[in-house]
Amino acid sequence: MTEPRRRPGRPRDTSIDERALAAARELLVQRGFDATTIQAVAEHSGVHASAIYRRWPSRIELIEEATFPGLSPLSVRPTGDLGRDLGRFVRAYLAAFSTPAARAAAAGLLAHHQTSDRTGPPEVYVRMSARPLFQDILRAAPPGTVDPAVDPDDVFDMLLGAVLTRTLLFSATARARPVERTVEMILRLLRPA
Amino acid sequence: MTEPRRRPGRPRDTSIDERALAAARELLVQRGFDATTIQAVAEHSGVHASAIYRRWPSRIELIEEATFPGLSPLSVRPTGDLGRDLGRFVRAYLAAFSTPAARAAAAGLLAHHQTSDRTGPPEVYVRMSARPLFQDILRAAPPGTVDPAVDPDDVFDMLLGAVLTRTLLFSATARARPVERTVEMILRLLRPA
Incomplete structure (x- = not known):
């Protein structure tokens, strides 16, 4: 219930996460599992690949959270x-x-x-x-x-x-x-x- | 218990089936699902591709029976x-x-x-x-x-x-x-x- 890691004035930008997750879902449906790479998610979402890698160690974890x-x-x-x-x-x-x-x-x-x-x-x-x-x-x-x-x-x-x-x-x-x-x-x- | 389709003097050559099935199993383990094609099974087993197709409509049925x-x-x-x-x-x-x-x-x-x-x-x-x-x-x-x-x-x-x-x-x-x-x-x- 408490959110100790969120500091006033410096909210985490959850919209980046949401955009990457939504893009992964779209790519999975449109192009399939093999084509849903970090690079493809970056291009599809407009989120930089390095920002995606900061949140998920590989495309596997990203896909798991997305799906x-x-x-x-x-x-x-x-x-x-x-x-x-x-x-x-x-x-x-x-x-x-x-x-x-x-x-x-x-x-x-x-x-x-x-x-x-x-x-x-x-x-x-x-x-x-x-x-x-x-x-x-x-x-x-x-x-x-x-x-x-x-x-x-x-x-x-x-x-x-x-x-x-x-x-x-x-x-x-x-x-x-x-x-x-x-x-x-x-x-x-x-x-x- | 009866075997109405086996006629005396004309036994079905089950060794062809067995060779293809064994080859499919080996290819699956060694090279994976995608590489286990009818052609690869034919080459690996020495059974002609047309003989394999007479028994299984596609590689899917062959792989299912093999595994x-x-x-x-x-x-x-x-x-x-x-x-x-x-x-x-x-x-x-x-x-x-x-x-x-x-x-x-x-x-x-x-x-x-x-x-x-x-x-x-x-x-x-x-x-x-x-x-x-x-x-x-x-x-x-x-x-x-x-x-x-x-x-x-x-x-x-x-x-x-x-x-x-x-x-x-x-x-x-x-x-x-x-x-x-x-x-x-x-x-x-x-x-x-």
């Missing part, structure tokens, strides 16, 4: 109705993975992470994991609806897998099953014995 | 111990997605399917879905361990998502959780209320 900005907490603020909250959460999550820019970037990012030496999970996973929101929903659920013995991280991993399968593996026209089925599965995982 | 040959039913023949059978099934499934050739091909195949106009699910999904094996395991489970009200296809979709997330999203060194956790989640989905 997976995360879920808005407000869009999924829990109501305490577990089934309804999970439904909204899954839909918001699917939507975030389904933007044209995210779809245009997904395979390229996966290929990059498959061949890179980085040992941690891809940033895109961390950024999009939305685990805190999921945990908020579980905390808001009425007593007795969530088994205290189940590990929320395990359930969240199953949910993430279902979302990824829907968005990465199937095109928009070939969704296998309605979202409600996924929500039902998550409810089954959570219910007490 | 995702499916699970061997024998490797996961059910014992009736649901937890143990599911553990073996998930491990065999993960292994099939984790070969060097499958890893080298995965992102390229995803990119292809993201941009293609095909409306059905990608062949790789159909080929690897292994739904029949999963259903065999459920049928072999002792009475009372699988909720008859749960749709096995819904559970299988969750399992597939978990497997894909482990293999596509995480490099070999960054697996998030032991396989046992995934098996536990599947058991939770199946248990009667």
